[in-house]
Amino acid sequence: MLLQILVNGLSQGSIYALTAIGYSLIYSILQLINMSNAAVFLTSAVIFYALYTSLTGSSIALTFILTLMAAGMIGYIIEIIAIRPIREKGDSNTYALISSIGVKTILEQICQGTFGSEIKQFPTLLDGKYIDLFGARTSAIQIIIILTTLCILGFMSWFTQHNRVGRGLRALSQNIRACHLMGMPVNTLIGISFAVGSMLAAVSGVAYCMYLKSISISVGSAIGNKAFAATVLGGIGELKGAVVGGYILAIAENLVSGYWSMSASNFISFGILILVLIIKPTGIFGKKEQKKV
Amino acid sequence: MKKFLSLLLISMMIFMVAGCSNGGNGGGGEEKAETAADANGDYHIAVSLPFTGTNASYAEYIQMGLEVGLKKLEKDGWLNGDGTGKIILDYFDDKNDATEGATIAEKIVASSDPYYLLEIGSFASGVSYPCATIYRDAEVPQYALTCSKSDFLPTSGDWGFSLSVTQDTAAARVAAYDIEYLGKKNIALIYSSDSWGLETCKYYTETAEKLGVTLLASEKYEDGQQDFTSILTKIKETNPELVMCFCAENDIVLIRQQAETVGLECDWQVSSKSRTSNVLQNLGDLGENLYGVYARTKDLKDPVYIEYEELYKELYAAKFAEDNNTTQKYADQGYNCMLTTIWAIKNGGTTRQAFRDQLATLKDFPGVQGPISFGPGRRVLQTQYLSQIVRNEAGELKWVNYEDILNTFDVDAVAGLK
Structure with a gap:
């Protein structure tokens, strides 16, 4: 039973981690908690479902690529419409946070209006294929989710260290004003960070619905909160922190649900979060900001 | 004179307030004694x-x-x-x-x-x-x-x-069908943590105990839960013959699909709330043999x-x-x-x-x-039949009621409702 719970925790943690990276990426640059990320998670899954059932027929790969492109565009547009005007006015990030909550609500309402409130079957990969991992029954999609997360984590690490755009994002996270003065396309780079965050939410949303084999409009609500908690737990603004936070949270939840009760799992996971914040407010990997006086 | 005027003013105000609050009883400060229709008769x-x-x-x-x-x-x-x-x-x-x-x-x-x-x-x-x-x-x-x-x-x-x-009647009837009609003695329960889920769980458990069955597991989940694998893994360890679910229809679809993921094989029963065509449609082959309860077939x-x-x-x-x-x-x-x-x-x-x-x-x-018909308590009088998803001759899955069940099985008597 323990191994089964750990496998379930790992696949669930991968979903949290992918979404949490999106939160972390944007926070590291703008010190903004982009609440619209959870709605992009849902919106992407809805787009995937709509494309798969209408336009692209049975091609999961093509549908996935189109969904990623759509999610990237949504992220970029969210930044241009809802965040950039506030940022350029120099207003507080609190306004941007409220604006992102507004975007989240609007996206969720659009999804409900177009998709409806019923649960629907979602296409999945290698349905009905299971592997016995030392007694833990593991579905093919669980393995795919875990491996995909690790690959994306590796890619994000390479992207931020070695890619020109990724290095630009890192530079922004250190000092936006200096980047401006250096003539870097700051607005474009921030837009790209929103696009990348949204694409990660899309991967996570589609993967989660494939795991559930179903989609309903409530699919993003719980994950958004958990992913945000994972981000804070691991150290907000730290990519590896988001991943580790996601796994810790999901495994803790699964252990508590499995050995105690599902209702207690929220209590425990958020209890861990509060404890970490009390002991180390910057989260597991977060560094204390040094302010020059 | 000033005192008199003050008293008069206060009295008038009291009358006005009293007048307003009296009218509020019927709603909106307006009593509609003869008809609730508007000026157009709507x-x-x-x-x-x-x-x-x-x-x-x-x-x-x-x-x-x-x-x-x-x-x-x-x-x-x-x-x-x-x-x-x-x-x-x-x-x-x-x-x-x-x-x-x-x-x-x-x-x-x-x-x-x-x-x-x-x-x-x-x-x-x-x-x-x-x-x-x-x-x-x-x-x-x-x-x-x-x-x-x-x-x-x-x-x-x-x-x-x-x-x-x-809820007490419905839950007791389901327990009676499960235990005495279907003969299930090893039962696990999954229920939502809203008022309906908590109460039906309580009444089902009470009736089961009256019928000599102690539930193997009783698992509650919160609203919005999507991943049920941890509680299903736990239930699987108890090796149940039947899992009774007091859940919304969207949740039962997720639960049944994830039971397949963790390899939990047993019979399944849902309450009347989830005995819907949506469940039938979304579960596909996994829905076959799923039990439910339902009013008379249309x-x-x-x-x-x-x-x-x-x-x-x-x-x-x-x-x-x-x-x-x-x-x-x-x-x-x-x-x-x-x-x-x-x-x-x-x-x-x-x-x-x-x-x-x-x-x-x-x-x-x-x-x-x-x-x-409404009973004396203004609640509908309704019989509930055991129901099941079965495959018909054309190979289609359909919800089918056990319409003759009450001829041989007095569910209300077994459930202690008579």
Whole structure:
């Protein structure tokens, strides 16, 4: 039973981690908690479902690529419409946070209006294929989710260290004003960070619905909160922190649900979060900001 | 003189305040002694349902049923048969939240323009129940068609009505079917943590214990939960013969699919809430042999059903086809609610009190699933049959009721309800 719970925790943690990276990426640059990320998670899954059932027929790969492109565009547009005007006015990030909550609500309402409130079957990969991992029954999609997360984590690490755009994002996270003065396309780079965050939410949303084999409009609500908690737990603004936070949270939840009760799992996971914040407010990997006086 | 004037002024103010509060009893400071109709002779009904949130699909179905009922009335020439006397439904979204529901209830009872003859809704007992005292105190009929909470009607004074059997009755019947009819002794339970889930779990467990069965596991989950693998893994360890689920239809789809993922193999039973075509459609082959409970099967040759189906197809053709050419269960209930409401108004229920008195007399009214009668407590008298998803000769999966079951198995006696 323990191994089964750990496998379930790992696949669930991968979903949290992918979404949490999106939160972390944007926070590291703008010190903004982009609440619209959870709605992009849902919106992407809805787009995937709509494309798969209408336009692209049975091609999961093509549908996935189109969904990623759509999610990237949504992220970029969210930044241009809802965040950039506030940022350029120099207003507080609190306004941007409220604006992102507004975007989240609007996206969720659009999804409900177009998709409806019923649960629907979602296409999945290698349905009905299971592997016995030392007694833990593991579905093919669980393995795919875990491996995909690790690959994306590796890619994000390479992207931020070695890619020109990724290095630009890192530079922004250190000092936006200096980047401006250096003539870097700051607005474009921030837009790209929103696009990348949204694409990660899309991967996570589609993967989660494939795991559930179903989609309903409530699919993003719980994950958004958990992913945000994972981000804070691991150290907000730290990519590896988001991943580790996601796994810790999901495994803790699964252990508590499995050995105690599902209702207690929220209590425990958020209890861990509060404890970490009390002991180390910057989260597991977060560094204390040094302010020059 | 000054003292006299002050006293006079205070007295006038007291009279004015008293006058206002007196009128507030009927709603909106306006007593409507003769009729609740507006200047055009139309009646306004408030409908409070969870159009957003986890129960939104149920709200959608009920709305469909109500609209089909209105369509029928329109075809019949409205209430007066000559195109006058319309019924106008105003929908409110209570988001499946008791606080939101109470705010809406306060708004409905205080409204004078429009003046509502009655309120229909909400879906969940956890929302209808807290609103019951608001409607009762304002003397507004509350037609909580799906409210199954046992003490809802006593709380609502004489102003509440329900088209659902109580949770204690329904849960006890399911336990009796599971244990004594199906012979299951190793049972695990999964239930939602809302008011309905908690109460049905309690009554099911009590009846099971009376019948000599102790449940192997009893697992509660929170609203919005999507991943059930941890509790299913836990239940799998107990090796149950049957898992009973008191869950919403969307949740049972996820639970059953994830049971496959963790390799939990046993029989499954759902409450009447999830005995829906949506579950059948989304589970596919996994749904085969799933048990449920249900009211009497719709008689497809019954003229009441035939008329309903025609109107339903007229309004919701795509949905009808999507659901394997059947009407939604909760739409049926919405339609029954609308038909009985129309009947009560047509038979003199044109004020709130007259409506309440008239509806309470409903007996053998021809509904979609046979005659509808209210018992002394203004709750529908309804038999529930064991039901199962079976594959027919054409290879299609269908919900089928065990219609003859009550000839040989007195479920109410076994459940201790007699």
